[in-house]
Amino acid sequence: MSAAAAPNAEVITFTEAYSRALHDAMEMDSSVIMLGEDIADEEGGGVFKVTKGLSTKFGNRVRTTPISEQAIVGAAVGASLAGFRPVAEIMLMNFITVPMDQIVNHAAKLRFMSGGQTHVPITIRTRTGAGAGTGGQHSDMLEAWFAHVAGIKVVVPSTPADAYGLLLSCIFDDDPCLFIEDQLTRTQTGPVPEKGLRVPLGKAHVARSGTDVSVVGYGRPIRDAMVLADKLSGEGISVEVVDLRTVSPLDAETVLKSVAKTGRAVVVHEAPRSFGAGAEIVARIQEHLFGQLRAPVLRVASRDVTVPFARVLEQEYLYKASGIEAAIRQTLEWRAPR
Amino acid sequence: MSAAAAPNAEVITFTEAYSRALHDAMEMDSSVIMLGEDIADEEGGGVFKVTKGLSTKFGNRVRTTPISEQAIVGAAVGASLAGFRPVAEIMLMNFITVPMDQIVNHAAKLRFMSGGQTHVPITIRTRTGAGAGTGGQHSDMLEAWFAHVAGIKVVVPSTPADAYGLLLSCIFDDDPCLFIEDQLTRTQTGPVPEKGLRVPLGKAHVARSGTDVSVVGYGRPIRDAMVLADKLSGEGISVEVVDLRTVSPLDAETVLKSVAKTGRAVVVHEAPRSFGAGAEIVARIQEHLFGQLRAPVLRVASRDVTVPFARVLEQEYLYKASGIEAAIRQTLEWRAPR
């Protein structure tokens, strides 16, 4: 199910990309430290094995913590104030509801509130995503919350290489970064990233050029969009895919440039539609390109409900690649109603 | 500074409206109970005096709690499962970061996850708003987070009468409701509500009819919009003001009906602009009324920064009534750039 790699090219999985980024960052810079539940090798190197091997190699720079998310993020914040670059793992994104105060009232704000005297170069890695049958408390995409908070950066990769390069950038960024890993695509593969190569934060990436319609989003649906773009090109439909990579701060410039060119946009994300991050993208596009748009900007997202357990309902919940395709066609065929 | 009341009409403040709603609800229904920090009369009836007198009258149905926001919301959730209608106070909205798990993973989801066997009729009252010089951790409007979560209702009143009627509706609603009180306008006044009269949830209110432009929003800026509408009518500009009252679930129908009529919209809220609730309103309008709009939908909101302490900066941070006026004029004067 790899989106891009040629069959025989050397590829790695997302999980491997995360692991390599963590390893390389720790190797490059001794101020990189790590904490989270079960992450040390005595505990098997993390429930998702992303941190496997790190504590063996880097000793007490990698620490397993109690189940105490407030203590985890707080310790990361404190250590960062003293010059470290801590990477904290919050096992699943639904549990990020627990340390919200540390993240929002402290990590994101201390630089501003201290007048720039201190700053909080932490990375919070978390994992989530629906589709694996884990139900209402283990699947939520909550990136929109953090995008609404100034001072923190929100990053969602869509390829293993980006995952590697963006995670490195988060770790070496001087501000708090929330890095979201997708549970469902973790074993999917893509081309191997170049060691040490950082993918810049705050810059969207035109993953595929096109002229008829822009698909704008981040994370898993970008992989769908790339496949769709291939398919639709066979019909002569030229789809441009803009992968935000960093959800916030939003690289509106790149988005607007693309949509100014195509005149049509479909905004995609996995999170529920209403009050999701996609709304902001739509709002920006119409604010700046009103009059240049040939169709309304459509959104494809999951439904506004709790993630259900039953597969049939979970599939009802989730955005669909077919929905992206339908939206693309809809924007292309749009005629003013009368 | 009352927005609506004639000088000699009987008026009440927001604070009084909240108090009366709580009192009347407790009087009407013995399943209404209350908990929060300092709220009983032994503690002075709440830091903002909203609950003053209630514990004296209703005894142990009103309980002061420790400083334990997770325990507060959790206890409300539990008691609601056993048939009560608890009203929990989270003193200031920034502290709602602490019980996020209880609110989002539990209160909002239990109805769905239990397949409708249980439900959580709690009301969480909280207070916030910038402009009083309380700085980065005591001023945030975070309603967009909760609007993004299915299963919970988010309510922000803009007049004392609405405050009364909406709070009553929240308390007697069978789902969790987040009721947000504005710190800055708490002493402002408005006409006295009729005792027991509920204002329906999930219904936006055309607070003033107009034909040229719709101002859509909720809370404090609606008060500004009403004043502006008066002023602009003198210039022959007819402003329609749509007060959402309930931010989520969003009453898109009323909003779309208004904007379909005026062809122009300005969306307003106090929270920072990016990824705020206003983005959703903009997205919906352009999705449904593309081609009927005569100008881009503009947003007026506060800036994407931590709320600063210094007054001069806090004013820079805050949305301004003058900004709403400018946006109205801008939509009226909009000409396609070439």
Place this chain on the structure above:
Amino acid sequence: MSASQTFTPAALLAVYRKARLINLVDERFRVLLRSGRLAAVYYSPRGQEILAAAMGVHLEARDYLVTTYRGIHDQLAKGIPLRPLFAEYYAKATGACKGKGGPMHITHPETGVMVTTGVVGSGLPIANGLAWASQLKRDGRVTLVTFGDGASNIGAFHEALNLAALWKLPVIFLCQNNLYGECTKYEKATSVANVAERAAAYSMAGVTVNGNDPEAMWLASGAAVARARAGEGPTLIEAKTFRFMGHYFGDPGAYIPKAEYQAALERDPMPACRAAVLVSGASTEAELAAYDAEIEARIDDALQYAADSPPPEAQEIERDIYGAAA
């Protein structure tokens, strides 16, 4: 606790029967999972049957239970019927939660199963609320909330115990200390030798018992239930136990030292309890075999029921988001 509570052979048998029900259901689930006939995240309670059963026999149907993802033993001990339970694991429309909640969110108010949470520690504050309701209504119900050793390190634990003690709520905090939280050893996560020592930080009654010992667990549970029922406040019970099947189904448990695992296995409470029942004279081999057969039949029935049930309709996704407006 009433002084008259003595652990009779009949009580032992009652505990055994509940424990055996748990044991057989768990075994069946693991067979189904291994064979691929069930696909669901599963957190086996294997090894923790006795403590749940010994608590369960003291509770009434109207009492409340709040439990976790690893909660099937608690739910069964509380009396949840098998059909809606199995059907929920199978994500069927006839499941307790219509297939919408799943194993991690089993709810069955008729038998007092009020909340099953997948978030560590979150059940404790909610249990307080149920107990607060009972205190206000003076309905004499007791609320039991169960959680793991790992959960005793999260903030919600602290806030909940403090409030329960202050308000003298009729709630029992049952910490099932199986020595691991996921892959992390107790000592690496918890700064105190026994979780129950933390009760003193709240002036709360607290006791550490061998949760695998039917008598000790029955006595501690009885005392806590009696205390709560009498309005004398909450209790923290720490039941020491062991989980034999790793954290989740499929977890190889490589982080558990072999010797530790072996030693625990030799103290497996299920065979020990069965032997004790026979020694006590409360039941014969034949009777126990018949009971097993009866349970297996009920399990077969529930499985068949689940298999025969339809999945939820797609439109079910639109229901139970909000209730009718009040």
Place this chain on the structure above:
Amino acid sequence: MSASQTFTPAALLAVYRKARLINLVDERFRVLLRSGRLAAVYYSPRGQEILAAAMGVHLEARDYLVTTYRGIHDQLAKGIPLRPLFAEYYAKATGACKGKGGPMHITHPETGVMVTTGVVGSGLPIANGLAWASQLKRDGRVTLVTFGDGASNIGAFHEALNLAALWKLPVIFLCQNNLYGECTKYEKATSVANVAERAAAYSMAGVTVNGNDPEAMWLASGAAVARARAGEGPTLIEAKTFRFMGHYFGDPGAYIPKAEYQAALERDPMPACRAAVLVSGASTEAELAAYDAEIEARIDDALQYAADSPPPEAQEIERDIYGAAA
């Protein structure tokens, strides 16, 4: 703690001098607030000077402090200079935080004032992180985090103490038990007679002292600092005290029984400490008066500095949101 720590008259004087600085600054702020010449939320430390001072004399500039909205006594005891402090209260560009943080978020890394938080309990987990950094660097620094009695009931307290004990962090948890959290009496919110008893729940050293007694507080602080410095782990100190000015400036404190207030006032630690200094022979009346004059002059200077300083420019709102990209 090294056995050699004895409370000499010189130590008493050192404590008094820090306490008196706090006392005079606080008095001045209240004068300014009453007269309307300062408009800011203000949480007076009146009554809590001694405990902050007695801790402060044991700390070095490089040690870290994490405090709260009611933190001016801690900040002054830690050595924060008056000019940036006053200018921050006055929301000036020359304020410690350029006027962007304000009184509730005073930060001054040069003197180790790392975080001032307005969220109850939030400082404790952050303090762990600072201490963890010191442990990793072996830099010998100690982190002090202060908080109120009310804060001991919030989840972050629990998580932080457990982690600090487990990791043996060089951190001191100083609970300033002034008997009230906002308007709520200690007993109504806290289920244990003394907050320090909670240390046992983490196998942590814990001690309750009279925070208004210079000697007791100095000894307890010295022991905790020595323990942390030696890598022997954290300490929970509960310093019993009283706040004379209500929760915030303007709070009439109607919820405090008159008799309780009067009794506390009669034990006001500031006059008592001054008397003790004189009795000890460490200083004369004249010297103390000269010290007061010196402080008043420094306060005048800081006030003038704040008054003369410009407010932040409007563009300041665009700075310090994010740093330069790394």
